[in-house]
Amino acid sequence: MNGAYSGWLIGAALVLALVSVITAVRNRPMGPVLLAGLGLLELAVLAQAAFALADLGHVTEKATFIGYLLGTVVIPPAAMWWGRAERTRWGPGVITVAAFTVAVMTGRLLQIWNAGA
Amino acid sequence: MSAHSGQDRGGEAVRSGPGRVLVAVYGIFALAATSRAAVQIATRFAEAPLAYVLSAFAGVVYIVLTVALARGARRVAVAACVVELAGVLVVGTLSLADSAAFPQATVWSGYGSGYGFVPLALPVIGLLWLLRGVRRS
Numbered sequence: 001m002n003g004a005y006s007g008w009l010i011g012a013a014l015v016l017a018l019v020s021v022i023t024a025v026r027n028r029p030m031g032p033v034l035l036a037g038l039g040l041l042e043l044a045v046l047a048q049a050a051f052a053l054a055d056l057g058h059v060t061e062k063a064t065f066i067g068y069l070l071g072t073v074v075i076p077p078a079a080m081w082w083g084r085a086e087r088t089r090w091g092p093g094v095i096t097v098a099a100f101t102v103a104v105m106t107g108r109l110l111q112i113w114n115a116g117a
Numbered sequence: 118m119s120a121h122s123g124q125d126r127g128g129e130a131v132r133s134g135p136g137r138v139l140v141a142v143y144g145i146f147a148l149a150a151t152s153r154a155a156v157q158i159a160t161r162f163a164e165a166p167l168a169y170v171l172s173a174f175a176g177v178v179y180i181v182l183t184v185a186l187a188r189g190a191r192r193v194a195v196a197a198c199v200v201e202l203a204g205v206l207v208v209g210t211l212s213l214a215d216s217a218a219f220p221q222a223t224v225w226s227g228y229g230s231g232y233g234f235v236p237l238a239l240p241v242i243g244l245l246w247l248l249r250g251v252r253r254s
Contacts, residue, residue: 063160067152075145086137093138101145 001052001113009044010103016041017099023092030083030091038083038095041102042076049073052109059116068105068112075102128189131247136186139243143183146236150224151176157223165219171208172223175236178204182243195247202240205229209237 016037023034049069052059059065079098083091132140154173162169178201185194209228212219222231229236 063156064153067156071145071148079141082137082141086133088134090134090137093135094141097138097141097145 001048001055001058001109003110003114005051006048006106006110009048010106012044013041013099013103013106017096017103020092020095020099024089024096027089028092029087029089030095034083034092034095035080038076038080038098041099042073045072045076045102045106048106048109052113059112061112061116065109065112068109072102072105072109075105128191131186131189131191131194135246139246140183140186142235142239143179143186143243146224146232146239147176147179147183149232150179153224168212168219168223168226171204171225175201175204175208175224186243191247195244198240198243198247201236202244205237205240 016034019037020030020034023031049072052065052069056062056065075098079095082094082098085091086094130136150172154169154176157169157172178197182194182197182201184190185197205225205228208223208225212223212226219226224232224236228234
């Protein structure tokens, strides 16, 4: 796992959360921007999971670590599905929660990773 | 059951709009609390059995709430919210009063301070949402 990469991922997830808050406040449903943002976030999270799993021996708390990895990978598609189902401002509301959660979980991943170093 | 038609109409009010955000947040907490408790119980149960059992209990409450909110089962959701609020307050107080019994944090320790106090705010928001729906329908 790469600290700088994960740092950028946290930043990107927070930006996505901000964009979806703005969308919710403007009372719009999920549009192509949020959909693309979630798609990119999913790709970034998958890459992070691949990096992390390739060097799993580094981590002492394996179960927790893999749990968080799975969480980050599962959340963006769930948010996408939800954004399509709820065509009101609350779709972006869910995406806000999802993006923020991915940011927090990536932070926890980094903590666990660094503790194992 | 006669409650069924009422539950359908009320259920839609519980599920849609802001309710979706609640379902999402509860879903994440259900996942986080349950998996955390599972790891704690599986790897070091003897360290703090009380804290870990409570942790697992919190996970179950969150699962019940996620399902109840997603299916629009208002009564179950209200009951679970009350249990959740009581749980946060009791465990939060215990964890501060008797920190020896809680060496490792659980979701509800310190009134949920490890999770940005979201566990404390969540049942309040949940109850407000559920009871507002009652008044409207």
